[in-house]
Amino acid sequence: MSSNTSSYIQFANAEDKQEFSKFPTKAGRRSLSRSISQSSTDSYSSAASYTDSSDDETSPRDKAQVNSHGSTNFCVKNIKQAEFGRREIEIAEQDMSALISLRKRAQGEKPLAGAKIVGCTHITAQTAVLIETLVALGAQCRWTACNIYSTQNEVAAALAETGVPVFAWKGESEDDFWWCIDRCVNSDGWQANMILDDGGDLTHWVYKKYPSVFKKVRGIVEESVTGVHRLYQLSKAGKLCVPAMNVNDSVTKQKFDNLYCCRESILDGLKRTTDIMFGGKQVVVCGYGEVGKGCCTALKALGAIVCITEIDPICALQACMDGFRVVKLSEVIRQMDVVITCTGNKNVVSREHLDRMKNGCIVCNMGHSNTEIDVASLRSPELTWERVRSQVDHIIWPDGKRVIVLAEGRLLNLSCSTVPTFVLSITATTQALALIELYNAPEGRYKQDVYLLPKKMDEYVASLHLPNFDAHLTELSDEQAKYMGLNKNGPFKPNYYRY
Amino acid sequence: MSSNTSSYIQFANAEDKQEFSKFPTKAGRRSLSRSISQSSTDSYSSAASYTDSSDDETSPRDKAQVNSHGSTNFCVKNIKQAEFGRREIEIAEQDMSALISLRKRAQGEKPLAGAKIVGCTHITAQTAVLIETLVALGAQCRWTACNIYSTQNEVAAALAETGVPVFAWKGESEDDFWWCIDRCVNSDGWQANMILDDGGDLTHWVYKKYPSVFKKVRGIVEESVTGVHRLYQLSKAGKLCVPAMNVNDSVTKQKFDNLYCCRESILDGLKRTTDIMFGGKQVVVCGYGEVGKGCCTALKALGAIVCITEIDPICALQACMDGFRVVKLSEVIRQMDVVITCTGNKNVVSREHLDRMKNGCIVCNMGHSNTEIDVASLRSPELTWERVRSQVDHIIWPDGKRVIVLAEGRLLNLSCSTVPTFVLSITATTQALALIELYNAPEGRYKQDVYLLPKKMDEYVASLHLPNFDAHLTELSDEQAKYMGLNKNGPFKPNYYRY
Amino acid sequence: MSSNTSSYIQFANAEDKQEFSKFPTKAGRRSLSRSISQSSTDSYSSAASYTDSSDDETSPRDKAQVNSHGSTNFCVKNIKQAEFGRREIEIAEQDMSALISLRKRAQGEKPLAGAKIVGCTHITAQTAVLIETLVALGAQCRWTACNIYSTQNEVAAALAETGVPVFAWKGESEDDFWWCIDRCVNSDGWQANMILDDGGDLTHWVYKKYPSVFKKVRGIVEESVTGVHRLYQLSKAGKLCVPAMNVNDSVTKQKFDNLYCCRESILDGLKRTTDIMFGGKQVVVCGYGEVGKGCCTALKALGAIVCITEIDPICALQACMDGFRVVKLSEVIRQMDVVITCTGNKNVVSREHLDRMKNGCIVCNMGHSNTEIDVASLRSPELTWERVRSQVDHIIWPDGKRVIVLAEGRLLNLSCSTVPTFVLSITATTQALALIELYNAPEGRYKQDVYLLPKKMDEYVASLHLPNFDAHLTELSDEQAKYMGLNKNGPFKPNYYRY
């Protein structure tokens, strides 16, 4: 763990430390060897606050604030922004009818009555709809942010105003970050029995600092690749004493976060940053997984001429059948107008590739973290960096050639485009159902391990979103269900089904 | 087992019989309760013989034939057709370069030296390329047909001419069918140690009639849904004493047989039978699995207006995101120009639906067997059937309304379109690799169970087909492989990866 | 005019002869220097007779036939086939509701009462629906075939049976061809006052042989490129004494015959001949006009990787924007799996290109006549031709390389695929409206010249076909019509509008 870690973190011994900070084999690829999770310093451009008054420099930790009900049990930027935040939440509710409908369906029985949930997520209008749904279903919640930049201060204020203890603001220091987490967990006379986490930092904190709380938790719901990985490591090490639900790998979330969302955000991200015309552009997409498939589909549809690179022959064969030439990057790099990485790997675009690009070539990353493009190699004296817009740099070679690097090689879709509320609705609904399932599961259904959401719940999440499209499901007749060997209410597919 | 079963079949007792003929739950949907597998009487239109002389009515069983090397160890329609068949095989070889390349790569070491393979598949030029590849790799083969109609007589003759004992002809009776299988297995001084089956009839025969042979078999490779199901039943009953490979569910096969192949064959099948113009046609596709996805993609691309029906909310949500309205069949049936079933279910299109279709509506089945459309309900006195072309019937209502039923509700893609050689090449390569794997696997790698092809082999099948597309794979650097936690040679994805 | 011309053709002098047989500049590209029009020996594969009894070798000209009403005023293959032909016509009527609806709308007033129409077209079920529509609208018709192969004998019989004097059969000699035309025109006590032609042969005949009839004709409706060209030549030479309507260039016909029809027929033609899988195939389409656009759209949609060649920079720029690489044929020829010509030019694919193609490359022509591929250059001693299917030849190079030539370089869509009835309905409706317009036009509206169909009629043809798609047009309000400066009933676009 790096040296800039807050003093709050105290490891018992080296072995424990390793659990979270070093991962052999696949783990390495997630860049977890930092004090806080990778994702906690990424920023959603559209998740920024609307009314930030940059003049107020006082730290929220130093302010005394009280909401209109007299409570001081929160720490936000400015409680007076609550009204603005409330309107944002109301607008978000319009596109999150699945959660609203879940509130209605489950409200009578209050399936979360007695649940005490600590949550650590991005704090946005959409998250607020989730939190208020959990409350409507009977839970008590305390919340903090999983990212130091992404909190919408007005939304945090609106939540605090209604009585949810929220500890988060935009622009926290790392010390603030852990302080907020601690305040969230450590509350007199209140002990969490459920954890909802995004990135694993909250889980880590409870595990390390409040082992007695941790042991009594009924379940953990984790959203991120990183956090899920940490849980599997804990489990492998025999130290996970709580059932955990990996909602990152549920079908609906995967398809929406990757295929469908990237299909839209690649266009949005490129357009907002560069005003590029897609028609006729030569594009190479590195990686033909779900993200790459989404990017390729959209760009081809808009008239770009797309080729791909792949290491996996099966994905490569799919690309062929879908009408994309499969090439090595070095073969085509000179002709490309746009280079997009979607591999999850590192140094896919190397300095050598960058040197051979033509004037005006755009390079961006849709895949993972900031490792795919070797941006560091461009920080050399012979190259000039010129910032032409927010998130857009021209790197200028001595001969005048310019290469356009977006978001300094960080994720384009997080930095330069927005995530539709509908996609966030799917994630939030999945989280809510996972909490309900873990909280209500009969003893023994879940052991001290990491679980995927049961397929039937995945199907339920999907079904809650169908009304948005005015989609009408067909029901099996008894005879048909019998013929298919299926229950009429699902699940409808075997676990290994590929969709 | 039905009463028209050949006398060759002798069951020890009722229990044994049940193993193969009755399956509870999901089994039921495969219509297995016949003496020979469903697929053994389907017919590939393009797999028909080219030079059938209908004047020769003598049964091959009653003919004395000898090939140019003096062998009589075969039974085909007419050994003199060998030359024509050889040319067909040569043409097929052009599109099956993966097998040819496999011959070259593996030939030095003869990985099938000592293998004695009995095979039961469709006998076509493409199968001949497979068989001759197995021989080139060191195997001895004996072969018979898995379908009484699909044998290309000339190809069978060409194989017999080169010395492969083949027992098959187009238009076998059911008695012939079992006779051929028996001749294939029961050969003096030669005992099979490998089985390659398509439908499970050969496996069944060996299991029942030659239990001592069965026990010494090193492995079974099974290609069909039906056959795989039978194997799982055997395994569940603890009676599978041989490792078996389920090649039906390998990724490449699934994607090609379903998504990619149906994307093309739906257009081909409709066009050849009805000369329909696709542009502007209102089409409902029942079922949005891989087959439905393939159909929808192609029809939408050609200008049809497509909606779908689904029972599974996840597939329904995918359909929404892919731009298809999700409806109940009864809501839209009156407006539709074409109705296509891809569900694997029964009576998806009922008589009630058929009654409400508009004049000229086309109904066909791309899904499964002949159960999806309730064709039987149309065999009623008030309706007139008029055959207007091969595989095309007009059903005429008393008021003059005509509904056009294709292939009498059987599979359109098998009955009315052809399967590209390239797709068959993928299947055949998978079969060959599965045989090599099972034959050479060290003791203990495979137990007496049913296995999926190891992912690395799936990837190898894919890689052998990439040269067809002039596709160039990228190789991981050592550093990248380490970062990803992958072996540079694969496998590249976890088993649950959805592609 | 070539030497194999029937003795029926007698030209007054060399100059006259030249008018029709030799065209400088653009004319040359239409291969008109034959005794009968190019199109008259092309054959629609699907327009072939269904019940041809090859045993009846007697020429229809030598047979005495009488229909059930006692008439002998026709000459067809076999009048007894009338019933079968009637059913074909009834089936065609189902997809030609525009004509049926035209019958109904115009029937009361009989707009063609008094019209005496001689027609020369392909004789198919669809043409029969047109002819019977003309009759229903009041016309008397006599008909002959514009192509020696394309007559559906049963349909001709059905027409003859109902009393339409038809002179046509499948497999006419060239002498028969002109004899039929003459019998059609030259009838005692009956003189044509309207001509409906496809190819210009009938017009030519009347012009040459019956100049007094020609002068009294009220109008000519011509369907083909070739025939239209001949008319423009006559007009330019000041010898066209009759108004003529060029229906070839009407918008709806152009779009359907070219863009929309080729979008479907390229897939159909390739599939029926070669069973090719489209996914991943590298295809070059020569020419990006309407035909090329149709081919490219379809192939790209099915997963082919398509590039194009162009001489016109505007079309080339369109191709770029539509996502197709623009290349020279020689640059890419070695990599291509399929080469398709759509240029209207000659020797676009030369022997040099053919020599450089890879093994298995498919070459076909969707453009014009049989000139685009230099097939003649392949008739050289070092190359072997092997016919592998109807319309499919393998040309084998000395090193074993095979190139697959379809339809010997003639039009793939005419030779190897069918034309949807719907497309023929648009053509037939346009022809009917053109006849009505010319026949009823007030004196002076049309002079002795060649006209395009008035846009309003083009719009009417379109509107008659909208019910097939259940399409609902919006009507302008008075206020909107005024704002747009349009008549509420159209025309809605200026003449130069590009659609």
Add this chain to the structure above:
Amino acid sequence: MSSNTSSYIQFANAEDKQEFSKFPTKAGRRSLSRSISQSSTDSYSSAASYTDSSDDETSPRDKAQVNSHGSTNFCVKNIKQAEFGRREIEIAEQDMSALISLRKRAQGEKPLAGAKIVGCTHITAQTAVLIETLVALGAQCRWTACNIYSTQNEVAAALAETGVPVFAWKGESEDDFWWCIDRCVNSDGWQANMILDDGGDLTHWVYKKYPSVFKKVRGIVEESVTGVHRLYQLSKAGKLCVPAMNVNDSVTKQKFDNLYCCRESILDGLKRTTDIMFGGKQVVVCGYGEVGKGCCTALKALGAIVCITEIDPICALQACMDGFRVVKLSEVIRQMDVVITCTGNKNVVSREHLDRMKNGCIVCNMGHSNTEIDVASLRSPELTWERVRSQVDHIIWPDGKRVIVLAEGRLLNLSCSTVPTFVLSITATTQALALIELYNAPEGRYKQDVYLLPKKMDEYVASLHLPNFDAHLTELSDEQAKYMGLNKNGPFKPNYYRY
């Protein structure tokens, strides 16, 4: 002409006035009855100045500014912004290689030597590239803005710095607008002999105020629908004493400004304003002309379910064949998620439609002006307007229903998305070529009328842009050119060709 017209405008008599201000028939649809052209108050969002210092409130007309060469012959916001503007111009040059290449090709001969051009266009970096190209080709230029909001002040400064007399700034008053035009035209010792106009205001001014200058002008090049219409009116009235070139209707411009540009800007405009997810959205597009086709193509490709409305049966039939349902707006309005107008008409979306929309429905205009949606009808007391973002209003019904109106019904693509430089390059190149053609045309080639750009020049514009796509044109051989009856250098198509 409205009362707020600047006193600079003096009409000789009522008749003259009418020429420009009232147009019968089609004219009406262009809303020309304002003192300055409609387009002159529209604003390109992305054309806004980057460095506007809102603190400087002094009118440029009151400032004394001098460039570094000592010239005061200009009037811009702030000459000190020149350096920033220069960089913007350099960046634009990268995507306008056609103009750069035109500079090179024509520079030796200086085809515009002696030309004195007054120009009135949007003043942006792209226009600057055009102006500097004209200068490089020998012309002297004076320039002003055609829109009071769209000037990029820094770019104007950069032009002024290099010596081009520019009179324009962002945020002109209407009085400023005409003052600038006058300063542009009225220069001691300098008399314009060419006019480049966008909207017709400059032309109008010269015509009215400087008739003697007007008569000596060699040619006018007009870019806009409005300006072209005015010219046709002048011509019809016999008062156009100068040849004029209508570049608005050139093929390349039309296709790029409409089909290709809207294909991209509809997505961009919707995304930037609403962050909508396109997948599965129900969209109705009113009008299936080029703009509608572009919108439909893009939305369908991204997974929206699109239907269209049309008044023209031909366009409606195209929509059917392209796979879009053709409906009346009132039939579907209740189900729609997005309503887009592309008709050029007025009140296509009426208050009645708006009343029936569902909650959250988005309404926007891609067609023409601000007339298509009856926004005025929403300014009624029972409805609440809530501005949620720039260009985005929620209109709230008494029952809480919100309808989202974008850009208050003005053009979405101008207000909320950017126009790619490449599209502007096509326009600019067309303008440059039109100026060269008119200036150099031999006496008599052009009369006092309005002309379309000769097709060969259209083709030349296209060819200059092909290198951007690395597209390689094929050249006709002599033999092929002869066969086609074409000149090897074009033009390649007849004038009526539809592309």
